[in-house]
Amino acid sequence: MEKTSLKVKVINRSAFDLPAYATSASAGLDLRANLEEPISLPPMGRKLIPTGLYLEISPGYEAQIRPRSGLAYKKGLTVLNSPGTIDADYRGEVGVLLINLSQETVTLEAGERVAQMVVAAHEQVAWEAVETLGETDRGAGGFGHTGTR
Numbered sequence: 001m002e003k004t005s006l007k008v009k010v011i012n013r014s015a016f017d018l019p020a021y022a023t024s025a026s027a028g029l030d031l032r033a034n035l036e037e038p039i040s041l042p043p044m045g046r047k048l049i050p051t052g053l054y055l056e057i058s059p060g061y062e063a064q065i066r067p068r069s070g071l072a073y074k075k076g077l078t079v080l081n082s083p084g085t086i087d088a089d090y091r092g093e094v095g096v097l098l099i100n101l102s103q104e105t106v107t108l109e110a111g112e113r114v115a116q117m118v119v120a121a122h123e124q125v126a127w128e129a130v131e132t133l134g135e136t137d138r139g140a141g142g143f144g145h146t147g148t149r
Contacts (some may be wrong), residue, residue: 030067035050
């Protein structure tokens with residue numbers, strides 16, 4: 001079965017090639033830091049990292065900005081507002097809000113892969129105000145209601 005691709009218009013003002021899928025079944029595209037000079041993030045420091053990318057996404061879709069597992073594991077860096085959402089009507093530069101959760105200062109270099117982006121379909125809700133909700137076995141059971149094992 002041949003898979004069709006969603007067309008996304010992009011302006012690339014970075015010094016790097018457009019993001020590409022690493023494998024044929026990858027969901028995310030790696031985003032690179034578009035930096036003029038290296039930046040350092042101290043422990044618990046956070047910084048908005050520019051990518052140099054500007055997108056035009058079709059209505060009904062969003063771009064989700066997610067952590068890269070290798071960067072989180074090896075350096076303790078993650079996306080603070082994970083997943084970040086790039087709405088279809090946003091036209092500014094895509095930025096990645098990173099936080100350093102490690103005990104050491106981490107330096108990022110220009111071109112370093114700092115996050116991944118997944119483009120996904122979404123729905124908008126139409127609220128229906130009611131007085132009661134349908135019954136379920138779970139009911140109002142929330143955090144930890146199923147036990148510890």
